[in-house]
Amino acid sequence: MRGMGGGFGGMMGGMRGLQSGGINSPTMDSLSDENALGAVYNNRVVLRLISYMGPYRSDVIKSLIAVLIYTLANASIPMLILLGVNNGISSGNFWSMHPLHLVGAAFLAVTLVHFASNYLQFVFMARVGQSILYSLRTQMFSHLQDMSPSFYHRTATGRIMSRSQSDVLQLQETFEMLVLALADVLTLAFIIIFMLVVDWQLALVSLSIVPVLFFILAYWQRFARRSFMRIRRAIAMVNGEYNQNITGVRVVQSLNRQEENLRHFEELNHEHLDANLQASRFSGGLQPMVEFLIGIGMGFGVVFVGGLLAKNGNLEWGVLLAFAVWIQRFFEPIRHLTMQYGVFQRSMAAGVRIFELMDLKPEVNDKADAIEMPPVRGEVRFEDVNFHYVEGVEVLQDVNLHIRPGENVALVGSTGAGKSTLVTLIHRFADVTNGKITIDGYDLRDVRRESLVSQMSMVLQEPYLFSGNVRDNIRYCYDDATDEDVIDAAKAVGAHDFIMALEEGYDTILAERGVNLSVGQRQLISFARAIVGDPRIIVLDEATANIDTHTEILIQEALSHVLEGRTSIVIAHRLSTIRSADKIVVLDRGRIVEVGRHEDLLRQGGVYARLYAINYGLAHDNGAEPGGGQLIPAPADND
Amino acid sequence: MNILMRITRMAYYYRKRLILAYFSFFAAIGFSLLIPWLFGKSIDQLVVIEGVLEEGGRLIPNPDLTWQALFVLASMLLGASLFRGFFDFARTYTTDSLSQLVSYDFRNQIYDKLQNVSFAYHDKEHTGNLMSKATADVEAIRRFVNMGLVRSLEVVVRTIAVTSILIWINWELALISLIFVPFLILRSTLVIGKLRRMWLHVQEVNGELVTVLQENLVGIHVVKAFGSENFERRKYEKKAQELREEYYQSERLQGTNSAWMSLYFTFALCLIVWYGGWEIIRGDLTPGQLAQFVLYLNQLTFPIRASAQIINSFSRAISSGRRIFDVLDSSSPVEEKPDARVMSRAEGHVRFEKASFAYDARSATLQKVDIVAPPGKVTAILGAPGSGKSTIVNLIPRFYDVTEGRVTIDGEDIREFTLESLRRNVGIVQQDIFLFDATIRDNIAYGVSNASEEDIINAAKVAQLHDQIMSFSHGYDTWVGERGSTLSGGQRQRLSIARTVLVNPPILILDDSTSSVDVETERQIHQAMVNVMKGRTTFVIAHRLSTVREADQILVLKDGQIVEEGNHVELMARRGIYRDIYELQLRPQEEVLLDASLAGGDGGDN
The missing domain is CATH 3.40.50.300 (P-loop containing nucleotide triphosphate hydrolases)
Incomplete structure (x- = not known):
C-alpha cells in the first residue's frame, strides 16, 4: 500500500525553511525498507502485541476460555460417537439401551456448549481485535502528532500512510490469527490425547504420517516465502503506479501519456499476476500431498491395521469410526495453520514496521515539568541561537534578535538564507541547537508547547485546507469560537464576501484540499483561520504569494488590520x-547581517541595498515594471 | 444481481479455465464421496449382526474377513484420496488463476478509465477513494470470483450430492438430520442483506478515517503551527471509535452466522448417533451405514462453514462491484467523436x-x-x-x-x-x-x-x-x-x-x-x-x-x-x-x- 497519498508532498516543499534550499540529498529515510520480510515469528513483536491486550484483559481471558471450551467440545464429539456406538448400540437389548439415551443426552449438552463457546469465541475475539486495532490506530496517530516537521520532511507521506493503515490492519488480523492458531494447536493436542487414551497402538500407527507432513511443510515454506515476497513487491509497484497516475492525471492527459502509461501499468500488473499464479501453484501443490497422507492414515492406519485389530476382537468398531473422524479433523487445523504462514510472516513484518515508527523519538518534546504559558504579550528574543539539522551544516548561526510586543518585523534574504527556519523555530517546529529563544522571557523549552503555540499563529506559503465546510475550516481547532467569531475573522481578512457568494455560504463543503476554490480564496480562508483565535504573535511565511492580483489587493488591505496590535514576523x-515594517532583519547564509528601518538600511548600502537594487535591476532589464511584476501595493497606511 | 452478472461476464471471458475449474471440482467431489462409502463398506465387512439387537442379537467380528480384502479396501481408500487431492489442486489452481486474471483485467480497466476520464470527474473524486476502489474493491471482486463463482456452486453440488446419498441410505435418518438445512439457508439469506449494508457502512467510515489521517499528515505543518495536535487526536479518535463499533457489529454478525452453522452440524451428528443407534438396534441400519452417515455429514462441514464466507463474498462483491462499475461506467463529458480526425500540426489560430x-x-x-x-x-x-x-x-x-x-x-x-x-x-x-x-x-x-x-x-x-x-x-x-x-x-x-x-x-x-x-x-x-x-x-x-x-x-x-x-x-x-x-x-x-x-x-x- 505504499504510495497511498503520494503526490501530496507539495506541502513539504512549501516549507523551505526545513530544507537547505533547492534540492535535498535523496530520501534520508529513518524508516526501514517496506519490502523487508522477517521471520514468521518475532518474539518482540508478539510480546508487544500482547501488551496491547492489557486494557482488555478480561475480554482476552474470556475469549481464551471460550476457545478452550470450544476446542475441547470439538475434539470430544468423535468421543461421543464412540461412546454411543460402543456402549449404546453394541450392548444389545432394546430395554437395556439406556446408555444410548444417556450418550444422546450428553451429546446434546455438548452440542449446546459447543455452540455457546463458538459464539462467544467470535464475539470476544472481535471485541478484543477491534479494541486492539483502535488502540494501535489512535496511539500511532497520537505519536505522529508528536513527530516534528523535519521527520515529515524526510519521510514520504505514503510510507507513513501505509504503516498506519495497512500495517495496523494487518496487526489486528494477527491477533485474530493468534487466537485461531491457538485454537488449532489446542484442537491438535486434544485430538492426540483422545486418540492415545482410546487406543494408543492405533493412534501411533495413524499418526505416524504426521512427521512426514511437517517435513513436507517445512520444505514447502521456503518456496512459499519467496513467492510471497514477490507478490508483495509486485502489488506495491501496482498501487504506487495507480496512485501516481491518479494524482498526476492532469499532466498525463495534457501530455498524451495514456497509452504509454497503460503499457507500463500492464507490465507491472502482469508481474503481479505471475507472482500470484506462482504462489497458487505452490500452495495448491500441497493439496495432493496432504490428501495422500490422509489416505494413508485412513486407509492403512484405520481400515487396515484397525481392521485387523477389530477382526481379532481387540477393538470395537466404534473406535474405527471415531478415529476416522479424528483423522479428518486432525488435518484441518494443520492445513489451516500452514495456510496462515503468509499471514504470520506479513504480520510480523507489519509489527516490526509499526513498532519501529512508534519507537521513533519525537525531536521536540515537552519537558516533564513544563509550565503552562501565561497570556502572551508578544516579546520575542533570540539569544545566540544556532541551529542545524545535520551536524556541521549550520542553518542559523549566532542569531540575536529582539522583537518588542506589537512590533512588525520583516525578514529578508535570498533563498536558503534561513528565513523560514528562523520563524518556524518560534513555533518550536524544532529546538535550537545552541542558545535560546524566549517569549516574554520564557524559554520556549520550559513551557508546554500547546499552551504557547495556541496563542500564536502562522500562515504558510501554500494554503492548506481540511475537508469539511468553510466554517469548520476557519474555526479549526478553536472550539470556543462562535459562528460570529468566524464571520468576524472572515470579514477582517476580506473573505466574507466571496464566502457568501459560494453556493451555501459558510456551509459550503470544500473538496479535497479545497480545489474547488482558487489558491487566493484558499489563502484568504487560511488567513481567517490564523486570526480567529486572536493570536498575539503572527508569522506570515510568504503568505501573500501564490495569489492573483485581485485577491492580493484584498489581502493587503486586510493585512494591516490583522497585524495591528500583534507581534508579527x-x-x-x-x-x-517590507518598507513599512518597524524593523527589517536581513539574513544571509544563516546570519543576521543587518537590522533596521528601510531608509536606514538603504543608506547603509549593504546587503539590503544590494538586494533592493537587484530587484529594481531585474525590472529594468525586462523593460517592464520594477519588481519583476511583483506589483504589490504597500499596506494601506503607507499610501 | 446485475452487478454479479457483469462480474461473471468478465470471468466468462476465461471460460476455458472456468470450465476446467468446474470439471475438476466435480471430479474432486466424486472421489471425495467415494471415501465414506468405502469406509462404511469396510465397517460392514468387519462387523456383522447376529439376529436383531432389539431381540437380544449381538454384533460380532466377521469371521470370513481376510486381510487381503482389508488391504484392497485400504488401497481403494488411498487411491480415492490421491485422485481427490489431484483434482483439488487442479480446482484450486484454475480458480485462483481465474480470479487473478479477472482482477488483472479490472485493474487495467480502472487504470485506463481513470487516466482518460475528464477533469470534471477527478475534481469530484478523492484520491483515497479512487485508490481504495483500485485496491480493496478489486480484491473483493477477486474473492467473489474465487469463492462466489466457483466455490458456491461446489457447495451447492456437494450438498445436493451428499443429501441424495444420505436419503438413499436411509431416508428417515436423512430427513431427521437434514431437516434444518432449509431454515439454515433462509437464515443465511437474511444475513446476506444485512451484512452487505453493514459492510458498505464500514467501508464508508474507514474512508473517512483515512481522509482524516491523510489530511493530517499532508497538513502537518498547519497542525504544528496551530498547536492543534490534541484537536486532531480527538477528531481521529472519534472516527476510529466509530469504525471500531461498526467493524465489531459486522464481525459479530458474521460470527453469529458461523456459530449457527456449526451448531446445526453438531446437532445433526448428535441426532445421527442417537436416532441412528436406535435404527441399528431395530435392525434398520447397518453399522457401516451409520459410519457413512457420520463421515458424509463431516463432508458437509467445510461447505457449510465456507458458505458463511461465500455469503460474505457475495455481499462484498455487490458493494465493491457497484463502486467499481461506478468508475467504469462514468461517462466522460469529454468524448471523442467516432469519426474524429487527426489534427496535424496547427498553425495556431x-x-x-x-x-x-x-x-x-x-x-x-x-x-x-x-x-x-x-x-x-x-x-x-x-x-x-x-x-x-x-x-x-x-x-x-x-x-x-x-x-x-x-x-x-x-x-x-x-x-x-x-x-x-x-x-x-x-x-x-x-x-x-x-x-x-x-x-x-x-x-x-x-x-x-x-x-x-x-x-x-x-x-x-x-x-x-x-x-x-x-x-x-x-x-x-x-x-x-x-x-x-x-x-x-x-x-x-x-x-x-x-x-x-x-x-x-x-x-x-x-x-x-x-x-x-x-x-x-x-x-x-x-x-x-x-x-x-x-x-x-x-x-x-x-x-x-x-x-x-x-x-x-x-x-x-x-x-x-x-x-x-x-x-x-x-x-x-x-x-x-x-x-x-x-x-x-x-x-x-x-x-x-x-x-x-x-x-x-x-x-x-x-
Whole structure:
C-alpha cells in the first residue's frame, strides 16, 4: 500500500525553511525498507502485541476460555460417537439401551456448549481485535502528532500512510490469527490425547504420517516465502503506479501519456499476476500431498491395521469410526495453520514496521515539568541561537534578535538564507541547537508547547485546507469560537464576501484540499483561520504569494488590520511590503547581517541595498515594471 | 444481481479455465464421496449382526474377513484420496488463476478509465477513494470470483450430492438430520442483506478515517503551527471509535452466522448417533451405514462453514462491484467523436465563438465568450478568482467541453479531432505542478517517450533549468517525486515548462503562479517564459503585470464574461477595470523606483 497519498508532498516543499534550499540529498529515510520480510515469528513483536491486550484483559481471558471450551467440545464429539456406538448400540437389548439415551443426552449438552463457546469465541475475539486495532490506530496517530516537521520532511507521506493503515490492519488480523492458531494447536493436542487414551497402538500407527507432513511443510515454506515476497513487491509497484497516475492525471492527459502509461501499468500488473499464479501453484501443490497422507492414515492406519485389530476382537468398531473422524479433523487445523504462514510472516513484518515508527523519538518534546504559558504579550528574543539539522551544516548561526510586543518585523534574504527556519523555530517546529529563544522571557523549552503555540499563529506559503465546510475550516481547532467569531475573522481578512457568494455560504463543503476554490480564496480562508483565535504573535511565511492580483489587493488591505496590535514576523520578497515594517532583519547564509528601518538600511548600502537594487535591476532589464511584476501595493497606511 | 452478472461476464471471458475449474471440482467431489462409502463398506465387512439387537442379537467380528480384502479396501481408500487431492489442486489452481486474471483485467480497466476520464470527474473524486476502489474493491471482486463463482456452486453440488446419498441410505435418518438445512439457508439469506449494508457502512467510515489521517499528515505543518495536535487526536479518535463499533457489529454478525452453522452440524451428528443407534438396534441400519452417515455429514462441514464466507463474498462483491462499475461506467463529458480526425500540426489560430461553460446546470462559469487569438500572439487573461480564467484555458485542450458555442483551431471545431492529436498541439503548464516518481530526465521527457538526450537538455536550457540540474550530484538522473528529492517551487515550475517545451506545441497555455519565489528565481522563470512563448500562440493567466503589458491582447474577465479587451495602451486609455488594477499596483512601484535612485549607483544593471 505504499504510495497511498503520494503526490501530496507539495506541502513539504512549501516549507523551505526545513530544507537547505533547492534540492535535498535523496530520501534520508529513518524508516526501514517496506519490502523487508522477517521471520514468521518475532518474539518482540508478539510480546508487544500482547501488551496491547492489557486494557482488555478480561475480554482476552474470556475469549481464551471460550476457545478452550470450544476446542475441547470439538475434539470430544468423535468421543461421543464412540461412546454411543460402543456402549449404546453394541450392548444389545432394546430395554437395556439406556446408555444410548444417556450418550444422546450428553451429546446434546455438548452440542449446546459447543455452540455457546463458538459464539462467544467470535464475539470476544472481535471485541478484543477491534479494541486492539483502535488502540494501535489512535496511539500511532497520537505519536505522529508528536513527530516534528523535519521527520515529515524526510519521510514520504505514503510510507507513513501505509504503516498506519495497512500495517495496523494487518496487526489486528494477527491477533485474530493468534487466537485461531491457538485454537488449532489446542484442537491438535486434544485430538492426540483422545486418540492415545482410546487406543494408543492405533493412534501411533495413524499418526505416524504426521512427521512426514511437517517435513513436507517445512520444505514447502521456503518456496512459499519467496513467492510471497514477490507478490508483495509486485502489488506495491501496482498501487504506487495507480496512485501516481491518479494524482498526476492532469499532466498525463495534457501530455498524451495514456497509452504509454497503460503499457507500463500492464507490465507491472502482469508481474503481479505471475507472482500470484506462482504462489497458487505452490500452495495448491500441497493439496495432493496432504490428501495422500490422509489416505494413508485412513486407509492403512484405520481400515487396515484397525481392521485387523477389530477382526481379532481387540477393538470395537466404534473406535474405527471415531478415529476416522479424528483423522479428518486432525488435518484441518494443520492445513489451516500452514495456510496462515503468509499471514504470520506479513504480520510480523507489519509489527516490526509499526513498532519501529512508534519507537521513533519525537525531536521536540515537552519537558516533564513544563509550565503552562501565561497570556502572551508578544516579546520575542533570540539569544545566540544556532541551529542545524545535520551536524556541521549550520542553518542559523549566532542569531540575536529582539522583537518588542506589537512590533512588525520583516525578514529578508535570498533563498536558503534561513528565513523560514528562523520563524518556524518560534513555533518550536524544532529546538535550537545552541542558545535560546524566549517569549516574554520564557524559554520556549520550559513551557508546554500547546499552551504557547495556541496563542500564536502562522500562515504558510501554500494554503492548506481540511475537508469539511468553510466554517469548520476557519474555526479549526478553536472550539470556543462562535459562528460570529468566524464571520468576524472572515470579514477582517476580506473573505466574507466571496464566502457568501459560494453556493451555501459558510456551509459550503470544500473538496479535497479545497480545489474547488482558487489558491487566493484558499489563502484568504487560511488567513481567517490564523486570526480567529486572536493570536498575539503572527508569522506570515510568504503568505501573500501564490495569489492573483485581485485577491492580493484584498489581502493587503486586510493585512494591516490583522497585524495591528500583534507581534508579527513576515517573510516576503516584496520590498514594497517590507518598507513599512518597524524593523527589517536581513539574513544571509544563516546570519543576521543587518537590522533596521528601510531608509536606514538603504543608506547603509549593504546587503539590503544590494538586494533592493537587484530587484529594481531585474525590472529594468525586462523593460517592464520594477519588481519583476511583483506589483504589490504597500499596506494601506503607507499610501 | 446485475452487478454479479457483469462480474461473471468478465470471468466468462476465461471460460476455458472456468470450465476446467468446474470439471475438476466435480471430479474432486466424486472421489471425495467415494471415501465414506468405502469406509462404511469396510465397517460392514468387519462387523456383522447376529439376529436383531432389539431381540437380544449381538454384533460380532466377521469371521470370513481376510486381510487381503482389508488391504484392497485400504488401497481403494488411498487411491480415492490421491485422485481427490489431484483434482483439488487442479480446482484450486484454475480458480485462483481465474480470479487473478479477472482482477488483472479490472485493474487495467480502472487504470485506463481513470487516466482518460475528464477533469470534471477527478475534481469530484478523492484520491483515497479512487485508490481504495483500485485496491480493496478489486480484491473483493477477486474473492467473489474465487469463492462466489466457483466455490458456491461446489457447495451447492456437494450438498445436493451428499443429501441424495444420505436419503438413499436411509431416508428417515436423512430427513431427521437434514431437516434444518432449509431454515439454515433462509437464515443465511437474511444475513446476506444485512451484512452487505453493514459492510458498505464500514467501508464508508474507514474512508473517512483515512481522509482524516491523510489530511493530517499532508497538513502537518498547519497542525504544528496551530498547536492543534490534541484537536486532531480527538477528531481521529472519534472516527476510529466509530469504525471500531461498526467493524465489531459486522464481525459479530458474521460470527453469529458461523456459530449457527456449526451448531446445526453438531446437532445433526448428535441426532445421527442417537436416532441412528436406535435404527441399528431395530435392525434398520447397518453399522457401516451409520459410519457413512457420520463421515458424509463431516463432508458437509467445510461447505457449510465456507458458505458463511461465500455469503460474505457475495455481499462484498455487490458493494465493491457497484463502486467499481461506478468508475467504469462514468461517462466522460469529454468524448471523442467516432469519426474524429487527426489534427496535424496547427498553425495556431484559436477562436472562441460564443463559448459558454457550466460546471453544473445551476450556474454558468463562462458566458458567451468570444476570443480571437492569431498565430504566434500572446493573450493575457486577467480577472478575479472564480471569474473563469482557468476555465477558458482548460477548454482549449478539451479538459472540459463547452456547453454552448464552440472553440476552433485554424477554423475547425476542436471536437472534430482526436483528443490525442489536439493535445499534442496544445501545451499547458499547470498551476499545480506534479512531478512523477522518476528521474528529472524522465520527467522532462514525460510527453515524448523517444526524446533524445540533446532534445531534453535543450528543453531544460530553454526553461532555464539546465545549470541547476547540472549542479545536482546526479544531474539529469536525480530522482524526484514522492520517493525522491524535493525540488523548490521555482524548479518545479521550470521543469514543467521544460516538459512542455519538449513537446513543442504550436499553442501554449501558461497558468502562471510563480510569485512564491525569490527575485533571482523570478527572473529565471520570466526568462523561461519569454523563451518558450516565442512563435507560439500563447494564453497566459497572468498574475504579473510585466507579462500582461507585453501581451498582444489582454482580456479582463468578470463573472465569466469578458468585460474589457485590448492591449495595454488601449485599456489604459479606457479607464476601466484594467486601469484600476494597474493604478492600484503601479503607484507603489514608482515609489520603489524613486527610492532606488536615492540608493545610488550599483542598482542599474547587474
